Amino acid sequence: MKKSKNIVIIPARGGSKRFPNKNIALFENIPLIVHSINYAKKNNEIIDKIVVSTDNAEIKDIALKNGVMVIDRPKSLSGDLEPTITALKHVIDQLKEDYDNVILLQITNPLRPCDLLKKAFLDYEKGNYDSLMTVSRNKEKLGKIIGNQFVPFNYTIGQRSQDLxxxxxxxxxxxxxxxxxxxxxxxLGENCFPYIVEHPFSKVDIDTKEDFLFAHFILRNYNE
Structure with a gap:
């Protein structure tokens, strides 16, 4: 079986209103973006190229110093409301190289189980899926506010959490x-595989300084 050709793309905008300079904030003494770069490097048997897409000179410098390619993202694709897909497509268009799969690593998720990509990619290829996303089990009692009243959505009042x-x-x-x-x-395509991850790292998604502090707590208490 021919080995597939795979590229990792790490989108890294310079602007962040809720947490200024978030992508280069020092997390465990290294810039946040470097955690995703290092994770990709540890999976070099799967990955053929690692590319950072950014509009920011400081992020570009950090990525280059860590030995990965940088594609300059135009300002027109770097706004607050710009979807991630436009950055991914811009990278593929600029490279003009053939890849079978695109692996997206988000900087805001710096903590990943060591074997996650290897196991997920194996299932992805074996199942002949067109895409994969990681998901985790919800354990919260959720509801909606309708007419100023709380209406349970995924449970009934008095139901135990373990029975959700x-x-x-x-x-x-x-x-x-x-x-x-x-x-x-x-x-994500129509044949997307939801790969289930049950790990404390799945709770970390850094958008605010509070998320940043929570990530430190999770890492120091649940590191593998």
């Missing part, structure tokens, strides 16, 4: 897509 209907949330740890989906401006 199995619902899952997108944890952001890992995405894998066939490259043809990226050309169609999609990250």
């Amino acid at each position: 209907e199995p619902l899952y949330f997108e944890n952001g740890l890992l995405y894998i897509s066939k490259t043809n989906l990226i050309y169609e401006e999609k990250i």
Whole structure:
């Protein structure tokens, strides 16, 4: 069986309103972006190229010093409301190289189980899926506010948490897509495999300084 050709893309905008300079904030003494770069490097038997997409000179410098390629993202694709898919497609268009799969690593998820990519990618290829996303089991009692009243959504009042209907949330740890989906401006296709991750790291998604502090707590108490 021919080995697939795979690229990791790490989108890294310079602007962050809720947490200024978030992507280069020091997390365990190294810039946040470097955690995703290092994770990709540890999976070099799967990955053929690592690319950072950024509009920021400081992020670019850090990425280059850590030995990965940088694609300069135009300002038109770097706004607060710009979806991630446009950055992925821009990288593929600029490289003009053929890749079978695009692996998306988000900087805001710096903590990933060591064997996550290896195991998820194996299941992805064996199942002949067109995409993969990581998910985790929801353990919260959720509801809606309707007419100023709280209306339970996934439980009934008095129901035990352990008896909740199995619902899952997108944890952001890992995405894998066939490259043809990226050309169609999609990250996930119709044949997407939800890869379940039950690990404290799945609770970490850094958007605020409070999230940053929580990530430190999780790492120091649950490191593998």
